[in-house]
Amino acid sequence: MSKTAEEVKRIEEPYVCSKKERLGHALGVLGHDGANTMRGYTMPFLTDILQLPAPFLMILTTLGQVLDAFTDISMGVIADRTRSKWGRFRPWVLRAGPLFCIFMALSFLKLPIGVVGMCAFAGFMYIATGSFAFTAVDIPFWSLPAAMTSNTKERSEIIGGTTTCSSMIIGLTGIVVPLALSAFGKFEWTSYFFTAAIIAVFAICMYLTSFKLVREHVVPDDSVKFSLKLGLKSIFTNQPLLCVQIANVFFLLSIILRSYLNYYYCTYNLGNLSLAAVLSTINTIGMVSGALLFTIFSKRIGKRNCLFISALVCLTSNLVLYFSGWSNVILLFTCAAITTVAIGFGYVCVNAMIADTIEYGEWKTGQRNEAMITSTRCFVTKCVGALASVLVLSSISLTGFVPQATEQTLGALNGFHIMYSLLPAITMVLAATPMFFYKLTEKRHAEIMVELAARKEKKENK
Template sequence: MTTQSAAPAKTGAQVPLKEKISYGFAEFGSQFIWTTVGSYLMTFYTDVALIPAAVAGNILLLARVLDGIQDLGFGYIAERTKSRWGRFRPYVIFGAPLLSISMILAFWMPFHGGSISKAVWAAITYVLLCFLYTVANMSYGSLAGVMTTDSGERVTLNWIRNIGSQAAQLIMNVATPFLLLALVASEAGKERGLDSRSYFLTMLIYALIALPSFLITGINVRERITMTPEQQKVPFSRTVKAVLGNGQLMVVFFTLLLMLFGLFGRIGVMFYYCSWILGNSLLMAGVMSSFQVGSIIGGILLPPFALKLGKRNMMMISVLSGGITLLLIFFFGQTNLTVLLVLQFLYGLSGFASPIALSMVPDAVDYYEHKTGIRADGTSYATVSLSTKFANAIGGAAALYIMGWFGYDGALKVQSASALTGINIAANLVPAIMAFLAFIPLLFWKLDTKTMAKISAELEVKRAARAEALAEGVSREEAERLAEAAERAAEERGEI
């Protein structure tokens, strides 16, 4: 990990356009892994590998829990890494090739016999995939917090990131069902659009798309915010305690946990919804594309309003409108395809909260550094990433448990009415309830635009004074005292 320079750049200044655009590429590549796994790995397990739904749910839950346990540890290691590329960039650059390989292995089933051997292979490869996704993607997510201290610039970076996400998802939602059908090997597979060969080749293509996307980001962006020697020495136990004690970070954690619990569970069962309730797996392309078009429009037009209306208020609008739309889909989505497509578009339009939520993470990091002097970029982002992974694990597993409870059997050619009800509940009713619950933590967010501008200005003064004092050879303790004095003086002069 690098130390703070004697004349640090103004970290609140605008990030160059090249870096902003490059920042979105890793998210574009990430979605070819993350969304694909979330949308199709469950159907690969249950309908191709023929692993029972409950067993598949246990695999997802186990892998995500193990992944979550190592998240905080890796975040601590990453934020203290020393390299010529910075703290987080090397994990993006060198983690991406391994991530692509693990993606391919997760969708390859070398066993054709007993369910135990297949379940063990699925568990091992999925755990590996989750770990490597943490290495590359958690490090990528931490970059926005160390590229600038400006709260508005962070919204812009995550807005561009969201555009990359939506573009990738739009491509995949259209292409994946057709690729799976076009690359299928057997006539039996063509009847349902499911085949081990088609899954393997499709995921090979996606893994090769993801790799250069991560590299473009890792190579082109720059880290500008570093940790002081004192911050580097903070032990892991104290860092974790500081993160868990950061009330504003916990607001983001629980909001995302509740919101994404429903979303990830829904994504995982939409292929079942299209195949069994709508009666045609190829409708997945149209159903998810209408959602994605709404997401793109909402993601482009609405996040900038967070700078005027406030991040919390925009998040509240997002979760409430999403919950209402999901209830409408639950009751009326099966009656008419046109109605479903319109509601899917509206649900996508309501999902503009993601870039806003991600921009709230570095705000919470700055808030806690200002309050305590402890900075934990990687560990804080790992904590929020942990909420995402818990939501993915619990949401995906819960969806499979619900389907199994209502009698779903992937080996059957026709599902019972009870099984179809279970799919609808998992796809729409449960996510609606979780969206409404996600409104509650947002009531406790207090870092509005004015507050963050003051915090950022005070941190700039302290960092500059500290660096100048250290350059003059004073002790670190004296440098900290001078930094505090400089902050007070600037505040008295009305500069912050």
Template sequence: MSVKRLSNWKLIAYGQLVMPLAVIGLPVAIYIPPFYSGTLGLNLAAIGFILMIARLSDVVTDPLVGALSDRTHTRWGRRRPWVLVGIPLMMLSGYMLFVPPGEVSNLYLLIWISAIYFAFTLIVIPYSAWGAEISGDYQERNRIAGSREIFLLIGLLMSITAPIVGAYLFDHDGNSAGRGAMAVLGWLPVALLPVCGLVMFLSVPEPQPKQIQNIPFRKGLRIVMRNGPFRILLTTSVLGALAGSINAGVAVLFFEHVANFGTMSSVLIFLLFAAGVVGSPFWVTLGNRIGKHKGIAVAGIASLSAFALVPVVIYAVKPDHPDLVLPLMLAITLVQGLSMGAAPILGPSILADVVDLDTLKSGEQRTAFIFAFLGMVRKGAEAAGVGIALPILGWIGFNPQIKTNTPEALFTLTAMYCLVPLVLWVISVSIIWRFPITKERQKRLRTALEKRVARRAAAQVAETEIRLFE
């Protein structure tokens, strides 16, 4: 069976929408805690609790939007209307979050962080499902996810560069989490989102759904939870999300208070994502050759081997050779960056293969619901990560507004940045290695699915003809 290869323009037109989402998504994770605590003066533990509560709202909204998107039928498609609604909400909430008025309160943060998470749901769930449905081919799905990941990393690079430029232009103290630096982040999505959305709407068609039947929600939920490959993917994703949330939530604090990088923190983060752009095409190729799940595992082993050296650098090298800390951390970051593209590229591609199995079992193409269900659980884990890390730091006595914290507070910060995530990531990598859907099995799934859809279509034609002659 020959597969139509997508044009480069369609790959670009689809992938580029994620760029403005990344511009605002990363700062929400890494800049909101230091900005709202260090610059605006809110309590760090309260911020962690607010971020957790706002994130938990996605437990309701994600599956709801996913299910409604799957069953939306308009002349413009199933996915476009939802993305179209989400874009203006994202623009408004991003601006209010990063360009706040003079005084802010916990309630202000809760309102706008909740609004921006809801906007992400409205855009990302249908957008991800749209990408999974563009092609049913094992390798083409890697290309689609690869295009999205490259633009994601470009957006992340912009999100790192923008605060540096903003701090230089508007904040005289050079604070990358100051009001001027954050204001640039608030305005960027306002400028980019309408343009990127228009490009995708005009250039990327929505395929017709391979619908066999509609099933009740509860029955569909039981079917997906009996899906063995989905359960494996769910478990490894939850562990990875929990680890990533704990790590990202304290990364800036670790760089400033433990590693003492100062303004070099932004350079380190920039290198991470720049290396990610360079390494992304390699993971598409490797995933095609050895299997997507093994590609993720290989990248994880490489990244974690380097990341495990962070405590060695801090506790063995730094006391006697502080001048070596930055170059060693740069080397570790480079390895992590080159490896970081594997999971975001190959993971959604794997999930698209899982959707094929679910469609075969349930009879309904529920792409957005499957992506939303996984996203819902991941976001719950992310909420738990922030809700765990920041309150623990506050309880142990860590204060982001002072330069000298206790050794116990600094060790806890190091544990939250490195040691705890490291254990969770190791378990996650060991689980994904055993994922059962290979390239050969996915081809058999697609063949069986196409045959079932064809039989259903033929039966409907025959039924129509019988009615005509009655």
């Protein structure tokens, strides 16, 4: 391949999305991640409010992870094969999005059916909400940018804008929910349910708005029959994708652990759940700032180097927090601010790198599989979420944690602190390691785009 990136600019697909369409995808994530962030409070609800046995919850999260291995890839296949007047992915936003919101709200019900009955009900809602309803909308929603445009720059702009809005709504939800729970009674199940119901209504409105505004401009060639074998090949022979997803495992573990522990850490280590709202405010500003910084630095130093920087900054700030303890709240907030800027920086980077591997998979197999490749991202996210839940539940089981007790054992407090600071520091080192083997640089991607364009031109001229 002798053509340069400058030559690619002259033959790449034009920008095709209107501002309204870009806005539509960004609005969709307000509902999508708003509802999903509320779903993250399921674990405190199950442990503190319903007080279900920790061994049962560990079995439940493990079962959910096993099911996700099938539902994520299956949904990727279904979405890639979907054909409708609305496109491949928009129908799922219209139908599965509201269904997920309803299931999410119902997950916070407490029924007078005893411990065994509540275990059965909670288990069903956990699986139905996470492994089925959420999967049915999550994969199509994040596949949309690749279907909206084949211009990589335009797609990166869409992903960047949506990810920035994602960070904002995650942070805003993290502010509102702790305040709502504190105001209405943090140990009352009705506080969780009514908060979830309000968020669900908002999310449904955002899903419907996104469906109406977004359009899919990249139409698959219906003359080419979909091949599951090629789809799987586009995943398992996609070396850049595997490198990014291995890094993503550890990167997400750091993010999700801190997210899951915010409730416990603020309630018991800091002694004030309302401080979770302060941390969420810091996180929101930090994530948005990091996302904006990525758009500047990625053009100058490349995505891989951006991920290295993100990991190094997170490692340093988390080690400082670990050795300083939790008594200095100002230092804790400072470390949180530095960490979240770096996380926001790296989070957009990972999403953009995964999107780049779609063309690599197409180059390898001749078949474009946006949804199947996106499904690997969703699968990894849910697996890591389940692993984070198991780690939190293990700490609860092994360190003498007592639900709703104002005074916790030193072992329980140290357990929360280690998982909030030291463990994320270690995972960031592991996240950076696969990037030494990642070869899909911006230049290499440009060369692949040249060859794909040549193949398309040759096929059209036949």
